[in-house]
Amino acid sequence: MRFSLARSFAQLAKKAEKGSSSIAVTKEPTKKPLLEIHQLGNAELRESAKRISKVDDSVRTLIKNMLHSMYSAKGIGLAAPQVGIHKQLLVIDLDIENAATPPIVLINPEITEFGASLETYEEGCLSIPGVYLNVIRPSIIKLNYRDEMGRPKKMNADGLLSRCIQHEMDHLNGVLFVDRVMNEDDLNKELTEHGFNKKDVIALT
Numbered sequence: 001m002r003f004s005l006a007r008s009f010a011q012l013a014k015k016a017e018k019g020s021s022s023i024a025v026t027k028e029p030t031k032k033p034l035l036e037i038h039q040l041g042n043a044e045l046r047e048s049a050k051r052i053s054k055v056d057d058s059v060r061t062l063i064k065n066m067l068h069s070m071y072s073a074k075g076i077g078l079a080a081p082q083v084g085i086h087k088q089l090l091v092i093d094l095d096i097e098n099a100a101t102p103p104i105v106l107i108n109p110e111i112t113e114f115g116a117s118l119e120t121y122e123e124g125c126l127s128i129p130g131v132y133l134n135v136i137r138p139s140i141i142k143l144n145y146r147d148e149m150g151r152p153k154k155m156n157a158d159g160l161l162s163r164c165i166q167h168e169m170d171h172l173n174g175v176l177f178v179d180r181v182m183n184e185d186d187l188n189k190e191l192t193e194h195g196f197n198k199k200d201v202i203a204l205t
């Protein structure tokens with residue numbers, strides 16, 4: 001009994017090690033966010049991000065700082081350009097209330113396939129606080145990326161994860177979710193209500 005229990009723990013540990021991020025940070029909000037998150041209207045958000053050629057300790061430090069900033073702002077995703085760093089790096093955590101769920105770190109993500117079906121879902125963004133609007137996107141994606149150790153990985157995503165990855169990857173190209181909003185009236189109303197300016201939106205639709 002003890003042996004089998006010990007063995008199953010070992011197997012669990014091995015499984016966890018394989019699937020999870022090795023970046024361990026607390027999900028508790030920090031008093032003073034380490035990185036300032038830029039808001040709609042800031043030109044930093046419109047710059048494209050460059051590929052990361054070497055995943056080293058400086059990248060891992062940036063990942064930790066981004067995670068702290070994301071958790072402090074109660075967000076589920078953050079892309080490096082939002083904190084003024086134009087590198088192809090994003091962090092996601094769809095389970096921010098649960099300390100045991102590891103975050104997802106995507107470096108140099110590339111979508112290799114979009115599913116045919118589209119989905120409408122309400123999005124928000126740490127760079128446009130308070131604004132929530134419907135956006136249409138493909139519901140399923142396949143992607144390649146590197147993890148926080150620089151290892152090449154593949155992932156299939158659907159649902160909220162797919163949505164979140166596509167939203168964050170837009171940031172790497174200087175695109176914001178409000179650029180994709182189809183309903184002009186809702187867009188104008190939401191932006192005005194939350195103190196943002198329509199002239200900062202670059203319509204893609």
Ligand SMILES: [Zn+2]
Pocket residue numbers: 124125126127167168171
């Ligand atoms: Zn965003």
